[in-house]
Amino acid sequence: MIEARSGLRMVSDAAGPAQGEFVRQRDVREQMKVSLRQLEILQAIAVAGSISRATRRLGMSQPSISQQLAKMEEVLGAQLFVRGRNPRTELTPAGEFWADAASRILTSVDAAETLHQDLFDERGLNLSFGTTPSLTGRFTELVARIAVSIRPFSRFDLVWAINSYELIELLMTHRINVAVLSSESVAAHRSSLNLLPLYEDKIVWAVPDSIPEEMIRDCLAEGSAPNQCESLQRYADLDGIAPWFGKTRNWYRGVLPFAQPYFGCMTHESAVQIVAAGLATCHTPISLIPNLSASVRERVRFYEVEESAREVMLAMPKHLASVRPFSDFAEQLATSVRKEYSSPDLEIRPLPLPDGARAGL
CATH class of the missing domain: 3.40.190.10 (Periplasmic binding protein-like II)
Incomplete structure (x- = not known):
């Protein structure tokens, strides 16, 4: 005889302990309903580092994400995130367990879908x-x-x-x-x-073509700002966007200590366009140069720096x-x-820095 007791289905002794354990395990599985969508949300937050950043990736509003997470925590009976004021979302041990599980499960689903296709x-x-x-x-x-x-x-x-x-x-x-x-x-x-x-994508220094090379030589050798050339006193950078932006700042501190990061840009192309306008200098990957328009390239000179960046x-x-x-x-x-990218057909010919210049990146 099967009877209901406290929300669980219990099996009488006549049915045997093995069958009773099977029914209890099945009941636990039926109660624990974690959806693929909830796993996607958890993984997106774990990868992005915060709920706010994950909203853009998921195409969901923050309240919708929070609601799904609350349902997941209720189903699991465990807190997945450390609540606090830290802008980065910190996972609890249970959250780390389920984020790892989400990665494996979603990868398996993606692999099955791809193979099916x-x-x-x-x-x-x-x-x-x-x-x-x-x-x-x-x-x-x-x-x-x-x-x-x-x-x-x-x-x-x-x-x-x-x-x-x-x-x-x-x-x-x-x-x-x-x-x-x-x-x-x-x-x-x-x-x-x-x-x-x-x-290997080398980094080069982009300089307005309008600046005389003698001025660049004197400026780099002496480390002092030329009063008659404001563009050497400013540079464009990708603060926090380029993986090597810290190296760029160190290079300018050591080589052009008077230059300031006046322009903040979202792409290397926009930084080089500012250089072409004669307003600043910048660092840029050499792979960008072939993709620049002819009107931009002819207004910029590119100089070598010593180390590859990425x-x-x-x-x-x-x-x-x-x-x-x-x-x-x-x-x-x-x-x-x-x-x-190893072919001479790319016509990428960065110039060596003038003699006496400090080139280290």
Whole structure:
């Protein structure tokens, strides 16, 4: 005989202890209803570092996210986040457990969906490719040509992110499936990603072409501000956006101590455009130069600095490496990009800094 008691279904002794334990376990499972959507929300917050930052990734309002989290905590009977005034969202031990579980579960679901598309969906696979605005122009054309050549891809989405850290968020929350980004941004996620090194992206110093080289030589050698050239007293930077922005500030402190970060920019391209207007100098990755318009390039001179700033990599979730269209895409892109960015055809000729200048980055 089965009877209800305190919300649990209990089995009489006649049914045996094994059957009773089975029913109790089933009741616990029925009570614990964590949804995939709740796991997506938890993972997005864990990756982004805060609820407010996750709202943009999820396309949800903050009250909706908070409501889903409250339901999840109620179902689990555990607090997932440390409540406090810290702008970053700190996970409790239970939150860390479920964030890790969410990552594994959602990766498995994504892998199953991708494999299903490859095997059974006549519409084909979607390639969602993410990169930063620095890689536009001929790079975009190269990626698009390769995507079109791989027939199982039925759609190609090009997604821009402000920086490599945003691309990692998009990858880890399954908003994109392939990205080209800076190696610094993948440190915490290497175990989840298949990574292919592409090229070393050197950083150059961009200077208005209107500034005489003798003035630059004297200024760098003496470390003093030229009164007749205000543009050398200002620089444009990507504060907190470029992974290496701290190196830029250290370079200016050591080489041009009088220069101030007057312009704050969201992209390297906008920083170089300010330089082309004769208003400031800036640091920029060399990979941007081929993508600049001719009118911008002819108004800027680019000087070498001693150290490379970043290694550019192709990244995608590990499970995609076993899906032939994605592995073919990654291999073709890596081969083509390595050739393109080591080719003399790019016509990138940064100038050496004038003799006597301190060049270290």
